[in-house]
Amino acid sequence: MTVVKGRTSPDQQKAYQDGAYRHGYPGRVSIPRVDLWIAAFLGLRRQDSAVGGVADPSSLGMSAVFAFLCSCALVVAALAANASRLGEGWAVPAFYCAIAAIFLPAAARIIHPGASRLERLALILIVTAALFVVRLIRAPVAFIDHDEFLHWTTVNDILEAGRLFLPNPLLPVSPLYPGLELITSALVNLSGLSVFAAAIIVLAAARMMLMLALFLLFEKITDSARIASIACLIYMGSSAFLLFDVHYSYESLAIPMLAAVLLASESRRMEQGDAAGWPTVVASMVLIVALAVTHHLTSYFCAALLCGTAVMECLRQGASVMQRRQAILLASIAVIAPVAWSKIVGNPTGSYILPVLAGGIHEVAQLVSSSTSTRKLFVSDTGALAPAWQRYLTMAGVALICLGLLTGFLRSLVFNGQHRNASILWPPTRWRLWRSSLLVVLVLVTLAYPVSIIFRLTRSGWEIGNRVGSLSFLGVAIVVAVAVAAFWHGTSRGWLRATALAAAATTVLVAGVISSEGPRILVPAGYEVSADSSSIEPMGISAARWTREWLGRDQHFATDRINRLLLSTYGRQQVSTTLESGRDTGMAITAADLGPMERKLLIDSGVGFVMVDLRMTTGLPGVGVYFDGGAQDRNHMVPLQASSLLKFNSEPDVDRTFDNGFMVIFDVGRLGIAGQPAVPRKRTGEPVQSLERTDGDLQ
Structure with missing residues (x-):
């Protein structure tokens, strides 16, 4: 760059060389060079100071x-x-x-x-x-x-x-x-x-x-x-x-x-x-x-x-x-x-x-x-x-x-x-x-x-x-x-x-x-449907513990994504998931009727008990799905129907084992096997717990 001598002071000549002036006339400030501003903004030259x-x-x-x-x-x-x-x-x-x-x-x-x-x-x-x-x-x-x-x-x-x-x-x-x-x-x-x-x-x-x-x-x-x-x-x-990175998870x-x-x-x-x-x-x-x-x-x-x-x-x-x-x-x-x-x-x-x-x-x-x-x-x-x-x-x-x-x-x-x-x-x-x-x-x-x-x-x-x-x-x-x-x-x-x-x-x-x-x-005051941490509460935990005490461990359950977490940990039960078996048992739970396809799905999955949570009928899922997120478990516009969840009540080879008013456990172990007892478990003869609810209606 050429500096015009005789018209500027040494400081002005230095400023010209640095891009502060474009013209060599005293007292005249030019437009700053945009390229130097961009270079300074992006950091094209090192500055350790x-x-x-x-x-x-x-x-x-x-x-x-x-x-x-x-x-x-x-x-x-x-x-x-x-x-x-x-x-x-x-x-x-x-x-x-x-x-x-x-x-x-x-x-x-x-x-x-x-x-x-x-x-x-x-x-x-x-x-x-x-x-x-x-x-x-x-x-x-x-x-x-x-x-x-x-x-x-x-x-x-x-x-x-x-x-x-x-x-x-x-x-x-x-x-x-x-x-x-x-x-x-x-x-x-x-x-x-x-x-x-x-x-x-x-x-x-x-x-x-x-x-x-x-x-x-x-x-x-x-x-x-x-x-x-x-x-x-x-x-x-x-x-x-x-x-997330302080959850109890391998990451x-x-x-x-x-x-x-x-x-x-x-x-x-x-x-x-x-x-x-x-x-x-x-x-x-x-x-x-x-x-x-x-x-x-x-x-x-x-x-x-x-x-x-x-x-x-x-x-x-x-x-x-x-x-x-x-x-x-x-x-x-x-x-x-x-x-x-x-x-x-x-x-x-x-x-x-x-x-x-x-x-x-x-x-x-x-x-x-x-x-x-x-x-x-x-x-x-x-x-x-x-x-x-x-x-x-x-x-x-x-x-x-x-x-x-x-x-x-x-x-x-x-x-x-x-x-x-x-x-x-x-x-x-x-x-x-x-x-x-x-x-x-x-x-x-x-x-x-x-x-x-x-x-x-x-x-x-x-x-x-x-x-x-x-x-x-x-x-x-x-x-x-x-x-x-x-x-x-x-x-x-x-x-x-x-x-x-x-x-x-x-x-x-x-x-x-x-x-x-x-x-x-934060944990809310009330239960939220299928919302992970907002769905973990004492009722579900107590129901899972009940299964461990009265049905014994390692029973095979089909249920929603929240209750299977509780059943697996607090209840120490086996749960059916699509990741493990490739079968979505949620389809059988949410279907309007327990038809041949639903029966075959439960039998092939080895399910012995079905737990339904009627609180799923009160709202849409907080994480978008109630079960495994299959084709029928996405983009819900309305909550699940109670009549679909309680269809097991009308089946002669299905018994209701537990009922606390919101959560019901059905024994489906006799599906396809005539003449078998309903609950061949270690403890029997206990009365079923119920809050007097008619089929399909939550009182």
């Missing part, structure tokens, strides 16, 4: 004050949860406010450069512990979420039989990946605790391990404790973080194990000397194998990350031959371990995952071609519209994440360069000069986040979007953190900008919780 901290790294700072603030917010959360059980309308907004109060003050302190490394780590662990207590406040004495019952059944089988791989009709794949259940059952046997108490201890340890591993991992790949702590904050904004243990694998892998790369990295390689291999027997999807995702890292390590200039060999070895083990384990246990994941994936992709294709209507956003399957504040917060959270990705994607790649004057337009001789291959892979993983949003717009693909979104947040967290530290906050030392950014991070957190749980985050 904006990402560091300024405090003593060994100081705990104000962490004790923030711990006290979190405890006060937890008191509010407990009051809100109790108010929800009493039917108070203010309970859910107050609960969300308590979550925000836990997060916001600590987030502002972490984003501010004045916090030390030790204080940042302490604040991350304090907020993590407080948010885990939120999960306990929501369900303090027992499991209430759908997936928890599936794995509770598996751990009960292990404890009672003393061996693995017993069939679980609720989730046939669960016994084949018993990592979580093995740890829980070991703790139960050693301590004498209940399964619920042992599970809470395991989940709490896993959650703390996850955040500690993520902090150390992000710190290693960015060489910045400030960026690492901000990335941990952003990761908490994942829709699965607050509740809740698998995600921390994945973080530990990545941390060990990155520690291996940073070891001095080729031989020094082998101990961490061995540790990584052990963790990879343990992950392979814990959760299928997470182990496949781990394989993808390590394979991508190995490719990038082979391309990276400056990597030693031994580092490349170790990266290839870890990638090979990460691929072999889950595939080999799947083959050993009978390859169950194909029939379990592929149909869901195929259905989601099909709906996305129809959505793109505009040949089908999308899932109605913020509208439940019962037709209830989410409150306006929840809708606006959710959209704001997604928009903030997208803005962070826009300003952090290229900036993260530039930040990963080995030279301080690196830019995205490196000279060809420097294109492969990056510090961390894993950071490059995590940046590329963020491309899956928009895909997860598209899947969430469909009905069948919502679960896929939820899982993909939570895994992609490993990359989203670090990319957005780089954008926050290097661009949005910059070199500011004041509290105003840090507080504003903390408010934005809090919006992302609350938006993630809303997108996952919505208005049903």
Whole structure:
């Protein structure tokens, strides 16, 4: 660029060269160059001065004050949860406010450069512990979420039989990946605790391990404790973080194990000397194998990350031959371990995952071609519209994440360069000069986040979007953190900008919780039809326990999706599911008449008892289905008919064994077998419990 001499001062000439002036005339300010603004916005040139901290790294700072603030917010959360059980309308907004109060003050302190490394780590662990207590406040004495019952059944089988791989009709794949259940059952046997108490201890340890591993991992790949702590904050904004990933489910243990694998892998790369990295390689291999027997999807995702890292390590200039060999070895083990384990246990994941994936992709294709209507956003399957504040917060959270990705994607790649004057337009001789291959892979993983949003717009693909979104947040967290530290906050030392950014991070957190749980985050005052945690209540539990006491264990039941959870865990009964047998017994229960097809379905399924819940006639299903979600169990416009559920009363070879006024158990063991006693069980002669209801009418 040519500078016109003699007409400008040295400062003006410097400004001209930097793009602040277009013309060399004194006193005349030109239009700023848009290309330089875009370059600064996208982060095309590295700026290290904006990402560091300024405090003593060994100081705990104000962490004790923030711990006290979190405890006060937890008191509010407990009051809100109790108010929800009493039917108070203010309970859910107050609960969300308590979550925000836990997060916001600590987030502002972490984003501010004045916090030390030790204080940042302490604040991350304090907020993590407080948010885990939120999960306990929501369900303090027992499991209430759908997936928890599936794995509770598996751990009960292990404890009672003393061996693995017993069939679980609720989730046939669960016994084949018993990592979580093995740890829980070991703790139960050693301590004498209940399964619920042992599970809470395991989940709490896993959650703390996850955040500690993520902090150390992000710190290693960015060489910045400030960026690492901000990335941990952003990761908490994942829709699965607050509740889903602390359910008693195998993914809740698998995600921390994945973080530990990545941390060990990155520690291996940073070891001095080729031989020094082998101990961490061995540790990584052990963790990879343990992950392979814990959760299928997470182990496949781990394989993808390590394979991508190995490719990038082979391309990276400056990597030693031994580092490349170790990266290839870890990638090979990460691929072999889950595939080999799947083959050993009978390859169950194909029939379990592929149909869901195929259905989601099909709906996305129809959505793109505009040949089908999308899932109605913020509208439940019962037709209830989410409150306006929840809708606006959710959209704001997604928009903030997208803005962070826009300003952090290229900036993260530039930040990963080995030279301080690196830019995205490196000279060809420097294109492969990056510090961390894993950071490059995590940046590329963020491309899956928009895909997860598209899947969430469909009905069948919502679960896929939820899982993909939570895994992609490993990359989203670090990319957005780089954008926050290097661009949005910059070199500011004041509290105003840090507080504003903390408010934005809090919006992302609350938006993630809303997108996952919505208005049903708390247990309501009354029973809700087929609404998972909102349908778990004492009446159903007592009925399940009655079957265990009076009918004996291991009877074969056909019932709806809620009561089979209770029968399998509290009643220790066998239940009929489409996943296990391929037969949808719900069709026989909801049919208007017990015809030959319905009889054959029950007989072929080996069903001995049918439990019908007449509360299903009072409303539409909260999750869209009453039973297994077959063709006849979707898109309900009206509730089920009581006359259809009670048709068994008129059958001569069916006896009514239990009736508490809302729930009825029919003995169908004599269907097709003439002359057999109705209830050939260990205890007979007890009078049937009934509240005098005529057939088809609920008094």
